[in-house]
Amino acid sequence: MFCLSELEDTVRVPPSDLNLPLEVAIKKALQKLFLDKVLSIGLCVSIYGIKSIEGGFVLPGDGAATYKVVFRIVVFRPFVGEVIAAKFKESDSNGLRLTLGFFEDVYVPAPLIPTPNRCEPDPYNRNQMRWVWKYGDDEFIIDDSCQQIKFRVENISYPPVPTERAEDAKPFAPMVVTGTIDDDGLGPVSWWEACAPISDAED
Amino acid sequence: MTSVKANAGALTNFEVLDLLNSRGASKDTTRVIASETVSRSEYKVYDYLMETAASTQTRDSVTKFSDKCKGFKLAKAEILNIINLRPSSDVELTPILEKPDEREIDIEGILALVQELLPPLPTVEAHKENEQEETEDGEQPNMETSV
Numbered sequence: 001m002f003c004l005s006e007l008e009d010t011v012r013v014p015p016s017d018l019n020l021p022l023e024v025a026i027k028k029a030l031q032k033l034f035l036d037k038v039l040s041i042g043l044c045v046s047i048y049g050i051k052s053i054e055g056g057f058v059l060p061g062d063g064a065a066t067y068k069v070v071f072r073i074v075v076f077r078p079f080v081g082e083v084i085a086a087k088f089k090e091s092d093s094n095g096l097r098l099t100l101g102f103f104e105d106v107y108v109p110a111p112l113i114p115t116p117n118r119c120e121p122d123p124y125n126r127n128q129m130r131w132v133w134k135y136g137d138d139e140f141i142i143d144d145s146c147q148q149i150k151f152r153v154e155n156i157s158y159p160p161v162p163t164e165r166a167e168d169a170k171p172f173a174p175m176v177v178t179g180t181i182d183d184d185g186l187g188p189v190s191w192w193e194a195c196a197p198i199s200d201a202e203d
Numbered sequence: 204m205t206s207v208k209a210n211a212g213a214l215t216n217f218e219v220l221d222l223l224n225s226r227g228a229s230k231d232t233t234r235v236i237a238s239e240t241v242s243r244s245e246y247k248v249y250d251y252l253m254e255t256a257a258s259t260q261t262r263d264s265v266t267k268f269s270d271k272c273k274g275f276k277l278a279k280a281e282i283l284n285i286i287n288l289r290p291s292s293d294v295e296l297t298p299i300l301e302k303p304d305e306r307e308i309d310i311e312g313i314l315a316l317v318q319e320l321l322p323p324l325p326t327v328e329a330h331k332e333n334e335q336e337e338t339e340d341g342e343q344p345n346m347e348t349s350v
Contacts, residue, residue, distance in 0.1 A: 001287065002219045006208040036244040041209050046222065046245050072211060074219055076248075083284055083299050085255060102247035148254075150288075152298055185290075185298045192294050 001078050004048055005041050008070045009033075010055075015063040023050060026069055034073060038174040040158065042077030043103060076103060078153045078177060083186070085148045086179075093119055093129050096142060098149055098179070105173040108151060112180035113142075114187065133187070140191055148189045151179030213279070216257035216287045217265050223249045256289035259322040268320040275313055276306065289321050290314070 011033070017025040027047055034044040051070040058065050078084060086098035086106055095109040110119070116134050133140040142149070155178040162172060181187040228241045228249045241249070252258065265286055272282045281299055290296040293310055300308055 001216060002214040004211040004214060005206060006211045007206050009205070031242065035242055041206065045219070045248050048222070070207060074214065074222065079280060081280065081301065083288055085288070101251040102244060150298075183298045185294045185296070192292070 001082065001084060002045065002074050002076055003042075004072050005075045006051070006070065006072050008068065011067050011069050012062075012064045013067065015065075018065060022053065026050060026053060026067060030069070030071060038158070039075070042075040043175055044073050045076050045102070046074040048072040048074050078156065080153050080155065082153045083150055084153065084179070085150050085189070087147075088142065088144055088149055091129055091131055091142065096131060096149075096181075098151060103175075103177075105175060106151065106177045106179055108179050108181055112154065112178075112182050114182045140188070142188060149181065150186050150189060151181050152183065152186055154178045154180050213283055215265060215283055216252050216255055217260045217262070219248065220252040220257045221262065223252075254325065256287065256321070256324050258325045260286070261322070264320050264322060268316065271316055271320065272313075275309060275316075277308070277313075285313070285317065286321070289317060289324055291317065291323075 009030075011026055011029045013025045013029050017028060020028070027050065030047050030050075034047070037044055049072055051072065054068040056065050056067055084100070084106075086100050089097045089099040089104060091097065093110075095107055095113065097104075098106040098108065100106065113131055114133050114135075119129050119131055131142045133142065157176050157178070158174060159172075159176060161174070185192055223241060223245060226241050226245075228246060268286060269282050272285075277285075278301070281301070284299040285296070288295065288299065290299065291314070293314065296310055296314060297303065300306075300310075303310060
């Protein structure tokens with residue numbers, strides 16, 4: 001789910017931070033620049049450490065010091081095929097939306113929900129649709145009550161920033177993870193709790 | 204901004220949790236003291252990780268597990284997945300593996316190794332203990348003390 005990435009960048013330390021120890025000031029500037037932002041490599045979660053700092057020149061007309069820094073960050077970038085546990089956020093006629101707390105744009109489109117299924121208007125929540133999986137004679141509902149939903153990553157995409165948007169469109173998501181719950185062991189964890197763990201199985 | 208190395212190494216959930224812990228993140232609700240070193244968005248990651256298997260793991264158990272996994276012919280990504288999810292049954296392990304039948308993977312062996320080396324999951328553990336008191340042979344309580 002997470003990996004380390006080494007980056008090199010030119011960092012500008014504002015004059016107000018110049019009284020701090022150098023590493024602290026640069027770390028502060030890096031955090032402001034990268035934390036919680038989506039780069040081409042993924043969502044930056046945390047600054048791991050600084051490897052080298054060079055420069056410290058003050059450019060003409062600017063009060064700040066500019067440094068060339070090589071540092072490592074922890075990036076959230078799931079790989080295709082990874083199984084991740086998430087929570088239910090909302091669902092509509094296109095599919096489900098799951099959240100990881102720090103990352104909320106995980107979508108499970110309708111074709112990747114196990115079939116046969118049907119979508120019905122949610123009786124508890126007027127705006128939402130509810131997905132129900134029909135397996136044999138049982139029906140399994142996917143909604144808020146599911147504690148954890150496991151999904152497998154199918155694809156990650158980084159949609160380009162839109163230039164124009166409708167007024168009521170969803171907030172722009174710079175990184176979208178598409179997942180599937182159509183396989184053994186995937187979907188709400190409660191669906192599979194009936195299967196006994198290995199130590200209980202009879203031989 | 205240029206990237207020197209886009210992928211300098213994959214991290215297990217445990218390693219990220221360890222990093223946040225060493226910065227001062229903790230479970231208490233005030234979080235004022237640590238807010239100097241741990242930002243709000245980092246706390247969201249911390250909260251998420253505390254609910255996964257990573258919160259009960261130790262560096263020792265994770266290293267031992269990945270060493271022993273070498274004998275099972277698993278891909279690095281699969282070992283990472285197993286450490287992050289801690290599957291306890293066949294049906295939890297299969298979506299992680301790719302074409303297990305063609306590669307002749309020893310599923311029972313892997314699950315036995317998981318049971319043996321990786322500590323059980325956090326919140327689910329309390330619930331499971333009540334259910335399995337009669338059938339489980341006391342293995343899980345032992346796991347707790349070793350952590």
